[in-house]
Amino acid sequence: MKKILILGVALIAFIGCEDAKNNEKTAQETKEVNATEMAYASFGEKIEADKALSIAEISKKYDNLKVGDTLAVKFMANINSVCASKGCWMRLDAGDEKEVMVKFKDYGFFMPLDATGEVIVDGKAFVQETSVDELKHYAEDAGNSEEEIAKITESKKTLSFIADGVLLKK
Missing domain, CATH: 2.40.50 (OB fold (Dihydrolipoamide Acetyltransferase, E2P))
Structure with missing residues (x-):
C-alpha cells in the first residue's frame, strides 16, 4: 500500500512539473503573439x-x-x-x-x-x-x-x- 501511495505522489509531482513547463511555454507564445498584435492594428x-x-x-x-x-x-x-x-x-x-x-x-x-x-x-x-x-x-x-x-x-x-x-x- 505504501508503494502505491509513494508511486501516486511521484506521478502527481511529475504531471505537475510537466504542466508548469507547458504553461511557461504557452505564456511565452502568448507574449510573442501579443507583441505582434500590439505593434499593428489588423x-x-x-x-x-x-x-x-x-x-x-x-x-x-x-x-x-x-x-x-x-x-x-x-x-x-x-x-x-x-x-x-x-x-x-x-x-x-x-x-x-x-x-x-x-x-x-x-x-x-x-x-x-x-x-x-x-x-x-x-x-x-x-x-x-x-x-x-x-x-x-x-x-x-x-x-x-x-x-x-x-x-x-x-x-x-x-x-x-x-x-x-x-x-x-x-
Whole structure:
C-alpha cells in the first residue's frame, strides 16, 4: 500500500512539473503573439507581419507586370492617402513617384479615414487601365477641388492591389 501511495505522489509531482513547463511555454507564445498584435492594428483577414517585400522589391515586381497579370504578394509601404468619405481605398507609396491603388477584397473592410504611416498588405497585385470617370471618382473621394478633378482628361495605367488583409503600424 505504501508503494502505491509513494508511486501516486511521484506521478502527481511529475504531471505537475510537466504542466508548469507547458504553461511557461504557452505564456511565452502568448507574449510573442501579443507583441505582434500590439505593434499593428489588423483589418480584413488575419495576416502575419513577416516576409513582407520592401518598396524596392514590390516596385520591381510591378515593373514586370502587364495589364491583366496578377501576382499574390505581401509588401510593406507608407500610406499616401485614404478615401476621405469611407476609407474604402488607400494609395501607397511605391517609390520613384509611383503609387499603388489598394482596394479591399469584396468591399469587406475599410481603413480608418485618418490612417497614416506604415502598412503591410497581403493580396493580389496587378496593373490595370483606369478610366477617366473612375479617376475622377477617386479624386472626388479624396476631397480634391473641382478644378483638380476637371484636369483629369486621360485614362491612366494604374498599379493596383486587392488586399485580403492589412496591418496598420500603431
